[in-house]
Amino acid sequence: MAARHTKFYLDKRNGKWLGVCAGLADYTGLDATLVRVGMVILTIVGGFPWTLIAYGVTAWAANDKPGELAYDSVEDRKFWQGVRAKPGNSIRDVRSSFRDIDRRLSDLEVHYTSSNRRLADEIDSLR
Known part of the structure; x- marks a missing residue:
């Protein structure tokens, strides 16, 4: 086990x-x-x-x-101590992090697919 x-x-x-x-x-x-x-x-x-x-x-x-x-780090130790003390908070924090990442990706996608000509020119210049 x-x-x-x-x-x-x-x-x-x-x-x-x-x-x-x-x-x-x-x-x-x-x-x-x-x-x-x-x-x-x-x-x-x-x-x-x-x-x-x-x-x-x-x-x-x-x-x-x-x-x-x-x-491996102090951050890992603090995370697992929080999970042991209050597992509900840990689940809430992970869900909140995923929501934040999803929101940021959505904003990035909207910005990338928008008809912003200046942004399109910058992306083309990077290629």
């Missing part, structure tokens, strides 16, 4: 111990240091045995992040 961008994975490449906090940071789009500090504070404040148990169960149950899911 192919790896999915929308699934939670342990991020052992960026992790300190088992990759749970780095995986949570990658999944949610937060900074890994912020997730780690939050985990420590939560453990100290009162969730001592339960946060460690949850950390261990997550490390045991989750899969390692496949190599093919490594992001």
Whole structure:
């Protein structure tokens, strides 16, 4: 089965111990240091045995992040984090982009096929 961008994975490449906090940071789009500090504070404040148990169960149950899911750019990482957080917004954004591209192509076609003599002369001079 192919790896999915929308699934939670342990991020052992960026992790300190088992990759749970780095995986949570990658999944949610937060900074890994912020997730780690939050985990420590939560453990100290009162969730001592339960946060460690949850950390261990997550490390045991989750899969390692496949190599093919490594992001090539910050833009890719932000896109997939947005898809995980709000999939409806992602679909809306893609549809909006396609509508914008379609509109621009339509404008270009109208401009190209119009009876603009100056434009026709410029195109002929390029040939």
